[in-house]
Amino acid sequence: MSASTEPPALPAGLSVFERGWLSANNILLRGPEGSALIDSGYASHSEQTLALVGQALGAQPLDQLFNTHLHSDHCGGNAALQAAYPQLHTAIPPGEAELVRQWDEDGLSYQATGQACPRFRFDAVLQPGQTLRLGGADWQVHAAPGHDPHSVIFFEPATRTLISADALWQNGFGVVFPELEGVHAFDEVGATLDLIETLAPRTVIPGHGAVFHDATTALAVARRRLDGFQRDPAKHQQYATKVLLKFKLLEWQQIGLLELAQWMQRTPYMVGAARRQGQAPSGDWLEQLVGQLVASGAARLEGEQLLNL
Template sequence: MAEARADRADVSRPPSPLQFTALPTPQPGEVPELAAGLRWARLPLPFILNHVNVWFLDDGQGWTAVDAGIESPDMRALWEAMLAGPLSDRPLARLVATHGHTDHVGLAGHLVARHDIPFASTLIEWLWARIRHADSREPPKPHVAKYMARNGCDAALVKRFASDRSTFSTALGPPPRQIERLHDGATLRMGGRDWRIITAGGHSEEHASFYCEADHILIAGDQVLSHITPVIGVFPGEPDADPLAEYLASLDRFAGLPEDTLVLPSHGLPFHGLHLRLAALRDHHIKRLDRLREALDRPMSAYEAAVALFPRAMGDGHAYLAISETLAHLHRLRGDGLIVSALDAAGVQLFTRR
């Protein structure tokens, strides 16, 4: 039902300049062919972002899958149904990860062990997934509360974050114990095609996308999405990071690809119009930076700035992500010399417009 509601919501959007695939969006368990030797599945998620796309590439003797979905009994059953149904003519032979976020690798460990297959990932994404899994099994660490207090969060919000965290922790299963390491610029053979690995930061530390020069196809992961922007946030593990600078720089790496590239995003529909979308993503963040700088008419904590930038998210239970994204934009403004920051007497970091 969540998928159906999302599809109806898409109809009400303003007309998009992008050209979306005419292939009907697959329902759970369906794996239609998008191009020769390339199939598309959409896996449901129990979050606001209610699905993730995974791609199956025909390697002759087996399927290579790109991304895995979350760890849950329902997801395990869905994979079993796909492999016993539309993909039953050959086994699952390899799993490749775009990056280490829960909706992409939550089930990876189970699939790798269940099918005794190799797992390919960039090193940093694999390590971060292992760290997040280990941390999720323990109480929140003091540095998390320190990060939140420094950014103006009260004790009630810290407690709410701990509760929300426990809800999501089970969706990330134990990551695979070994990897075949993916390197930027290297070639990965999948589905009878050669794919150039393009790594980028901003959304995650070493996100991998895959570009087929021969057929102008980009498996974009979360780096280039069609209707939404990936989360660009500052988190407790690296509280002074500038991920927005990394993300904006990453867009230049994709700008050199042909305009007729078929983009396969991890969320939303496959589309043509890469250059238009790259420009829109950049413009979105520039406008957000301008709006945030205008809102800083007095010294503000990240919490206060997030209320100005994301008022709806701050009120509907997504304050933690809203603050992390606000921090990313504050740090970029500070890096550009447009604002300054200092700690007040209570140890709260305040940002001020120059």
């Protein structure tokens, strides 16, 4: 009798709302202890987040909200969820609690990236090493620095299900943001990949993209990409710049080149990226970036308007 080729089932009580690349995936867990949502998407998609959660829960409240990290595409819906569910208990990763309490948008990267995130509150701080009872199962919290120094991932050992956030995707991992600030973090990416390999997940729920079941191949892809970035950090810088530009284009859908240049000139990450390449955040450098997006099929140029594809 041949072994089953059916992919392993998700844990009971767990639903994945796969979002577009502007918003992180949302994971809803329901069990005897109530309901919990992991990550809340981007601010401009808050209405859709509320609709997805409301449709799944019906008249039941959302009891808990957890963020894997505090990039805007993972916590931009927090404020809307807190307004819709006033008793919602919110827990964030360690390391940035004071920045959230004071609402320091510069320290939280929202000004640096030119992204939006409405102010939200928090009630608790997640601690790596703790176990949370969610959806009738025990989920381990693990530190996962690299993409973000404070990021965490969640692992359920009975079904070996991993909620990997941006530490591991099917085709790589998220931009290593500390590297954009001159802080070496590629080694931390590698250590997090080693941790995931040790956990040996059967099912991976990434921060972006579809659920997948071949962590071994994904880890190999991620390590090859990491090796390329370590050999040539400028390649990572170029990749990150295009990702940030594409993210904003997803939000805008279309923008004039003059407005785009003005945004670049007031966005610290873009200004820093241009400076490190001996460029100004406009002119030829901007033209090259736009050309690369168009050539890759990520955008279309119509006259002086750049359109998202």
